[in-house]
Amino acid sequence: MLTPGTPPPFPLRWGFSTRLDAPETLPPRRLDQVHRCGVVEAGEAVVAADGIWTTRPGIPIGVRVADCVPILLAGPLADGRPWVAALHAGWRGATGHGDADPGGGILRRGVARFQALGGRPGDLAWALGPAILACHFEVGPEVIEAARLDPAWREDLQAPGPSGRPHLDLHGFLRAQALHLGLDPEQDGSVPLCTVCRPDLLYSYRSGDTTGRQWGWVEIL
Ligand SMILES: [Zn+2]
Numbered sequence: 001m002l003t004p005g006t007p008p009p010f011p012l013r014w015g016f017s018t019r020l021d022a023p024e025t026l027p028p029r030r031l032d033q034v035h036r037c038g039v040v041e042a043g044e045a046v047v048a049a050d051g052i053w054t055t056r057p058g059i060p061i062g063v064r065v066a067d068c069v070p071i072l073l074a075g076p077l078a079d080g081r082p083w084v085a086a087l088h089a090g091w092r093g094a095t096g097h098g099d100a101d102p103g104g105g106i107l108r109r110g111v112a113r114f115q116a117l118g119g120r121p122g123d124l125a126w127a128l129g130p131a132i133l134a135c136h137f138e139v140g141p142e143v144i145e146a147a148r149l150d151p152a153w154r155e156d157l158q159a160p161g162p163s164g165r166p167h168l169d170l171h172g173f174l175r176a177q178a179l180h181l182g183l184d185p186e187q188d189g190s191v192p193l194c195t196v197c198r199p200d201l202l203y204s205y206r207s208g209d210t211t212g213r214q215w216g217w218v219e220i221l
Pocket of ligand 1: 133134135195197
């Protein structure tokens with residue numbers, strides 16, 4: 001388990017699992033992830049969504065990834081109750097591409113849920129987990145086009161790779177969104193490990209792990 005490098009705002013357990021974590025230590029599966037931007041409150045049923053949140057202690061929630069970025073958020077609501085979320089962001093999730101809701105990518109929607117409950121973005125502790133980083137994330141031009149629609153986009157978040165096709169800095173793109181949303185850079189506990197560079201520790205779909213996944217998960221204690 002890799003733990004975010006920022007102090008949590010209230011007692012919680014959170015982090016990013018690796019190949020070394022025993023399955024029984026991981027949360028129950030609550031999401032049927034579909035590479036969209038739905039963010040739901042944790043309930044009893046497994047639902048089709050890519051983000052999940054809760055205010056209840058003792059309910060571990062998470063997302064499963066193997067190249068996409070797992071995002072963890074934790075902050076106090078206006079009434080002091082703890083709020084936590086886990087989000088799954090591939091390029092579609094990060095950009096909101098193809099989603100009927102014009103609310104932007106999943107990080108924007110996750111933070112909007114927190115704000116709707118009275119939370120202030122600057123109070124969130126947050127972390128982007130292991131994912132395919134700019135060293136290996138070659139993408140097509142349609143991905144860059146989708147990313148350019150986000151108000152936080154900067155052209156230095158892409159650079160041509162060895163093949164001439166662009167490499168996207170998905171972590172950098174999500175961090176730019178986070179800061180644009182008002183999250184505090186001092187509360188960024190991201191774990192910037194690349195899933196392709198670290199096959200000893202991490203699953204990578206592009207590297208051939210079609211079934212293995214790591215979790216980004218959080219539980220209020
Ligand atoms: Zn890499």
